[in-house]
Amino acid sequence: MAHNVLQTFALARQQKQKKLALLIDPDTPGEDQLKHLVQEANQAHVDYIFVGGSLLLKDTLESCLVKVKSLTNIPVILFPGSVLQVSEKADAILFLSLISGRNPDLLIGNQVIAAPYLKQLDLEILPTGYLLVESGQATTASYMSGSQPIPHHKPEIAACTAMAGEMLGLKLIYLDGGSGAQYPVSESMVQQVRQAVDAPIIVGGGIKTPEKAVANCKAGADVIVVGNATESNPKLLRQIAEAVHQS
Ligand code: 1GP
DSSP states (O other), X not given: OOOOHHHHHHHHHHTTOOEEEEEEOTTSOOHHHHHHHHHHHHHHTOSEEEEXXXXXXXXXXXXXXXXXXXXXXXXXXXXXXXXXXXXXXXXXXXXXXXTTSOOHIIIIIHHHHHHHHHHHSOOEEEEEEEEEBOOSSOOHHHHHHTSOOBOTTOHHHHHHHHHHHHHTTOOEEEEEOOTTOSSOOOHHXXXXXXXXXXXXXXXXXXXXXXXXXXHHHHHTOSEEEEOHHHHHOTTXXXXXXXXXXXX
């Protein structure tokens, strides 16, 4: 398995090419819906597929990964909501540290538990500083993390947090309003984080329109993540992908 996903993030950043990631919650789509969604992702030239969720209700992660991998060559990246969401069926894993929170389990505890398993797997590790941002209402991510998200209107806290994450050696910064966020991360927050770090910035949570995706790219995001909005309207994926790739 070629291990170059992190390099593709860095290269895209260098070349100022904006990327789109589709988030698939393995619980949500039925088999036909999943097939349709991945076919749409292929046609839209989506750059990455993230798979994971803050709380999974079914044991469908492995079967979902196998199905997705059988339908596409797009790199499939685990976006784990817990240590249970580790699988060699993906290409890479966002090895997340929830640096916006002060919950020691999600800062380092779960990573210690997962490390020996990950060491044995043929899975590329993407060290990622994960920042949860307050987004209008509690999300599953904010509740399950047992941590306080960064206030929406405090971009300077996000900037300092990202800066510290990069200084600690984290290679990617993920600014997330959480799935189904009422309002997405603000452009001014993305902008201040952009000024604070060189690492590629991933932005997601509540992005529902090509306009918002583009605004985030212009503010300095390198990768836009969309999930919820495409579940009800897979065609939106093409519109957002086109807008992101042209920005
Ligand atoms: C959530 O960033 C992702 O962690 C995507 O959020 O499902 O709201 O698009 P949505």
